[in-house]
Amino acid sequence: MSVDTKSYKHVSYLWDEQEAAKLAGDEVALLIYRSNLLGADLRLTNYGGGNTSCKLLEKDPLTGLETEVMWVKGSGGDLGTLKKNGLAALYVDRLRSLKNIYRGVEHEDEMVELFNHCIFDLSSKAPSIDTPLHGFLPFKHIDHLHPDAAIAIAAAKDGKKITQELFNGTIGWVEWKKPGFELGLQLKKCLDENPGIRGIMLGSHGLFTWGDTAYESYLNTLEVIEICSDYLEQNYGKKGPVFGGQKIESAAADLRKKQAAAIAPVLRGLCSSKQHMIGHFTDDARVLEFINSNDLSRLAPMGTSCPDHFLRTKISPLVLSLSSDADLSDGKALKAALEPAFEEYREMYTAYYEACKHPNSPAIRDTNPVVILYPGIGMFTFSKDKQTARVAAEFYINAINVMKGAEAVSEYTSLPHQEAFNIEYWLLEEAKLQRMPKPKPLTGKIALITGSAGGIGKAIAKRFVAEGGVVILNDMNAERLAEAGEEFKSQFGKDAYSTAILNVTSEEDIQGAFAAAALAFGGVDIVVNNAGLSISKTIGDHTEKDWDLLYDVLVKGQFFVTQAATAVMQKQGIGGDVINIVSKNALVSGPNNAGYGSAKSAQLHLSRLNAAELGADNIRVNVVNPDAVISDSNIWAGGWAEGRAKAYGITVAELPAYYAKRTLLNQIILPDDIANACFAFVGGLLNKSTGNVLNVDGGVAMAFVR
Known part of the structure; x- marks a missing residue:
């Protein structure tokens, strides 16, 4: 042997x-x-x-x-x-x-x-x-x-x-x-x-x-x-085709990704009726072989056999009754179409609990599915964090392999529901769950921070991950983005982030970034409009190109990123946060600043307008106004530092001290200070706050909002 x-x-x-x-x-x-x-x-x-x-x-x-x-x-x-x-x-x-x-x-x-x-x-x-x-x-x-x-x-x-x-x-x-x-x-x-x-x-x-x-x-x-x-x-194949043969064809790879990105936020919203869930999507060949088969309808409801499998995947998956080429563009209609299936699943799970519970069983847990199968497209899994969702997918693929093998040599058998329940609601398992650390403030939350490969954006992303969230890092510079990705992988692990190339002036990039967020995590909860640039010139020196670039990046970029974010958040139906990193310059007049300052003012009022419109969807829009954040910031490239120094009659080297001395607190502002302000808005204590402006400028009296 x-x-x-x-x-x-x-x-x-x-x-x-x-x-x-x-x-x-x-x-x-x-x-x-x-x-x-x-x-x-x-x-x-x-x-x-x-x-x-x-x-x-x-x-x-x-x-x-x-x-x-x-x-x-x-x-x-x-x-x-x-x-x-x-x-x-x-x-x-x-x-x-x-x-x-x-x-x-x-x-x-x-x-x-x-x-x-x-x-x-x-x-x-x-x-x-x-x-x-x-x-x-x-x-x-x-x-x-x-x-x-x-x-x-x-x-x-x-x-x-x-x-x-x-x-x-x-x-x-x-x-x-x-x-x-x-x-x-x-x-x-x-x-x-x-x-x-x-x-x-x-x-x-x-x-x-x-x-x-x-x-x-x-x-x-x-x-x-x-x-x-x-x-x-x-x-394999001796008893007949694997899983009874193929019932439907898989959609083409591009269509699978497109459909998955379109439906993921709706699925996430429905799965998050008790708490915010993070998603994972896979169209692994083993998954497609199973979900496209004739035996899917027989095997999927049976559930898994190994206790390690169903502890992470629940007793059985939810199978969607949608064609692979269904029109998924109308989020409201899609949610209405899917809600009955989710309600049926919740009722099934509740009935399973009621039929199997013991007098001392722990209370019923979240009745939403963990595993969702979309024939022709792939598998979604949802759980409290990315790692748990990803591992749930790995375990269900294990279960698929088990079913495939058992069916090839005999007949697959799953555990009886009572035995499965005795594991899932085992008092020893419950005690293990109770010993786990309490969730962090941003556990289950997904954030996309524009321009997050460096400076303020990276500091915000790091703070959000440290508080339990996951982030979609992005930048228009691929090399800079790759370096940021490696830094996050080393510091936080592979499940804490995803990456996407994003130029906020490109509609294609914007849509691609939110599709990447949907595929990586299931959607988005927090969007921070941080990407920006600065041009400091006199009125006479300003060109049309300068003006258009400032307004395209700062104003149009903020608007169209928010527009795309809103579409995803409305699909989810669980609210969200938009934070706009504006500037003290939105409120304070200064020399050589017509283009930048007026664009920042537009950003500020656009934030108020968006807050007024999106409150009905429980989407909060707030503003953080920094001033003079020099450390690791792209804003000081391209002649901005020289322009500001010239406007104030000092050298570039004297700028940090100059900015600090003109504040009430005599403080230099760092990227971490802005990150802290952003977390203040989304950390849970200000959930009833929208349309607000939080100055992080060391105290510039001219920039007081009221």
Whole structure:
């Protein structure tokens, strides 16, 4: 049954003997190394799923004697990024002695708190519910993963028979049982009844494999998954076309993106009836194969099998009854057409909760769907943040792979609703949710800040991300935008931002930026009109080109970006914020400033006009008036600094001190100061404020609004 590592087709052999040799003698380090390799291949396990362990002899700090200690992935975390502080360390003898006080399956949840009495390293991670699954097995190294290929067999109607025949009895079988103390005992019973097996298949759930060393466990895991994968591949098509064959054709790639961008804000608004949700869209080939198939209507309502899948995707998806080329241009009509399907889904989910709940079950959670399938177009997922939405999509693709494999070799079976409910509303899961940090003020919010690759715009974007939001970085300079994107990726991670080229004088760019926001996150909640430039010339020196450029960027740009933002916000129907970065110059007259100052005045009054019109849609429009923000700002390029210095009869080097000294507070204004003002408007405390002007200029009396 052994497989040549060079012949692997379905898994990646990543073990580096030189790297492993550096860790020789440190079993915990080798456990982490093995875990990271397994977590790096999504065909082996999903994000945050699975766990690994090793057992070794350690000196007991209380007795000085050697004792067996198990290091196992702790509660939460991800194998691919696991570090030592993500492991729990427990006395093996104490953990196994808990069998003596175990009161039976009805009371197994009470055992979790007792794991704390078995902790060896007091600074280690809290033990997870899967701890006894590793503890009751005698092997030095154990891997518990959720590979699609194995779960496909585990979720097949004939899964036990297939496992027996495929592995000639060398892989055991344990019927579905939710993770916990009882399942740990059943794994040990299976091993006792089948000595010499190399692993155990968990019905509808996943796979356990092991070895005497970290490498042997890694190799055994890869071999078992490779065999499962190869078996599925050989059987695709034998029973007939995959998923019953294709029912509809996919729309062309460009149309898929166009339709997805058009419908995403409406879907997001409907999914955000309880709280703001962030979206994710994918038209992955595996998704399209499933959603375009004849079997979609049969398989989708069945739901998923693996608990890791439906914990993140809900019991089943919502399938849209729309043609792939439907006219989606009228947001109000589209919302009216989709609302009945959402209401039906909410009623279905409520009925599921009511039918399955226990007297002590947690209150019903958000009844909106997480996964939405649009045949011919792709899949949308919505959750509290981008990472969770993206991971939900990854998990549903895992579920699609499982259904495909199970249907190829037998018949797919999902968990009964009661079993699914017992996992989803498990009191231990609820306790884990309650321990999570409270949402930040901008959690669930999407912001597009024009000109956000530098200066004020980048400072605003960073503040918004730090407060829990996601941002669409944009700039007309592709190189500058790419640099900003790398900076955000390094500082905040890939799920915090998206990018789009945006020249605010280009209608195509504006529409493209909002389409990018819809595809990346589902829509937009906050728009900050920040992009700008400055030209300082006397009346005589001003040219028509200067005048047109100022008004095109500052006034028309602000208007048409706001117009596009309004269209998206109205589709969502959950309100929004527009903040216009104007200037002290909108209120104060000065020399050599006719074009810039009058354009800024137009921006200011346009803000008031927009606030008056958009209040009915709960869209707030407010203004931040900076003055003399010099740091990292493009506004000082192109001769503006020289022009202002000339107007005041000073040198460019003297400008910062000059601007500070003319203020009441004698302060230099920085980009972060403007970012703070923007956050003040959108952070939740000023939700009933619109049409306002907030000066951030150090105090310029001539610029007082009232």
